[in-house]
Amino acid sequence: MALAILGGTGKEGQGLALRWARAERDVILGSRDAAKGREIATALNAKLGSERVRGAGNREAAAASPDVVVSTLPDSGHIEILRDIAGELDGKVLVVATIAWPPGPTSEPSAAELARDALDALGRSVRVVAAFQTVSAGTLRKTESEPEDVLICGDDADAREATSALVDEIGLRGVHAGRLKQARIAEAITGALLKINKHYGVKSTGIRITGIDPG
Amino acid sequence: MALAILGGTGKEGQGLALRWARAERDVILGSRDAAKGREIATALNAKLGSERVRGAGNREAAAASPDVVVSTLPDSGHIEILRDIAGELDGKVLVVATIAWPPGPTSEPSAAELARDALDALGRSVRVVAAFQTVSAGTLRKTESEPEDVLICGDDADAREATSALVDEIGLRGVHAGRLKQARIAEAITGALLKINKHYGVKSTGIRITGIDPG
Numbered sequence: 001m002a003l004a005i006l007g008g009t010g011k012e013g014q015g016l017a018l019r020w021a022r023a024e025r026d027v028i029l030g031s032r033d034a035a036k037g038r039e040i041a042t043a044l045n046a047k048l049g050s051e052r053v054r055g056a057g058n059r060e061a062a063a064a065s066p067d068v069v070v071s072t073l074p075d076s077g078h079i080e081i082l083r084d085i086a087g088e089l090d091g092k093v094l095v096v097a098t099i100a101w102p103p104g105p106t107s108e109p110s111a112a113e114l115a116r117d118a119l120d121a122l123g124r125s126v127r128v129v130a131a132f133q134t135v136s137a138g139t140l141r142k143t144e145s146e147p148e149d150v151l152i153c154g155d156d157a158d159a160r161e162a163t164s165a166l167v168d169e170i171g172l173r174g175v176h177a178g179r180l181k182q183a184r185i186a187e188a189i190t191g192a193l194l195k196i197n198k199h200y201g202v203k204s205t206g207i208r209i210t211g212i213d214p215g
Numbered sequence: 216m217a218l219a220i221l222g223g224t225g226k227e228g229q230g231l232a233l234r235w236a237r238a239e240r241d242v243i244l245g246s247r248d249a250a251k252g253r254e255i256a257t258a259l260n261a262k263l264g265s266e267r268v269r270g271a272g273n274r275e276a277a278a279a280s281p282d283v284v285v286s287t288l289p290d291s292g293h294i295e296i297l298r299d300i301a302g303e304l305d306g307k308v309l310v311v312a313t314i315a316w317p318p319g320p321t322s323e324p325s326a327a328e329l330a331r332d333a334l335d336a337l338g339r340s341v342r343v344v345a346a347f348q349t350v351s352a353g354t355l356r357k358t359e360s361e362p363e364d365v366l367i368c369g370d371d372a373d374a375r376e377a378t379s380a381l382v383d384e385i386g387l388r389g390v391h392a393g394r395l396k397q398a399r400i401a402e403a404i405t406g407a408l409l410k411i412n413k414h415y416g417v418k419s420t421g422i423r424i425t426g427i428d429p430g
Binding site: 105106107108136138139145146147148151175176177178182184185188189191192193195196199200202203204205206207208209210211212 | 320321322323351353354360361362363366390391392393397399400403404406407408410411414415417418419420421422423424425426427
């Protein structure tokens with residue numbers, strides 16, 4: 001089943017596209033510029049040795065993704081784009097990887113909550129889930145990496161489960177981290193990871209939650 | 216060299232005491248009630264089969280710890296106790312494991328920052344480091360656990376290093392997570408871990424930072 005990645009020509013979107021394509025899922029890279037989407041899809045297919053990825057405009061990508069749409073749109077402008085294509089998101093799960101930038105305190109809403117609020121205000125029925133905030137593009141580009149988790153935050157249990165299944169496909173573990181508001185903490189962790197990257201001179205730190213599986 | 220744990224009769228303090236005593240360090244459990252400190256020290260020694268742990272009042276414990284004092288005092292009252300024994304902390308490193316309770320947004324100061332501010336206001340020279348916020352007492356009680364990290368936040372590099380060395384002793388890994396203000400994020404993560412505990416029906420989740428060691 002096809003999966004759209006809005007803003008999919010960015011590093012995070014490309015990383016996710018590679019992972020899902022390797023898991024034999026058809027991926028539609030959405031872009032503001034459909035030609036750019038197609039160009040990057042061609043490059044990813046060359047890397048993959050397959051034809052799993054195609055490029056499109058964001059609206060067309062969302063329309064072609066039947067159940068779940070993933071957004072790696074950058075913070076700047078993501079609400080505007082989501083409003084613009086809201087009709088294509090109606091009735092679907094929207095997995096938001098976007099992070100409010102620069103990271104603010106947890107007293108302020110996360111990018112995922114702002115997306116939910118904007119779609120609600122348009123009367124659209126979109127179940128928004130936050131995921132992938134803490135996962136770096138560098139990690140996604142690797143074919144093997146340390147066991148790493150994806151924090152999954154959302155108010156709808158089925159939507160969280162659907163997201164978790166997509167995470168499983170790409171060799172990461174989804175950890176249910178509570179309601180959508182908890183995306184604020186996922187964003188805060190990402191801010192901390194960027195500082196940790198800098199301190200250690202690395203680029204792709206992430207997190208693992210220990211102690212979930214009774215040992 | 217002896218290490219004092221203020222408020223050491225609580226679960227977190229006892230867990231740390233067990234770990235450090237197993238690493239052949241002498242531990243002084245500080246308590247508001249010295250008799251209770253001695254009683255719990257006796258119980259821990261029985262469990263350890265050694266005499267590494269002794270109990271004392273918080274002031275006496277701090278005085279007996281030459282370089283570093285660890286605080287697992289509960290949020291309620293910790294500032295008052297630190298003010299009261301500030302003279303015994305002067306010139307030392309204070310490792311604060313306390314978490315503001317209930318966890319607030321990251322726009323509000325962490326328990327460790329409040330401790331630093333209170334000691335600064337008294338003109339005491341105490342280098343405050345935040346650590347162990349995300350580490351559960353249950354994990355500390357185990358003799359073996361999944362690889363887990365301790366986020367170390369502080370404004371003084373030597374004090375962070377001293378803390379990291381103490382963390383190494385007990386089989387955990389210290390991760391430098393930036394300035395003391397970053398303790399707010401360690402506290403926020405702890406709040407998220409409590410929700411994760413509840414969701415999965417477990418009690419001792421923690422975190423690991425992935426991607427620090429280039430693989």
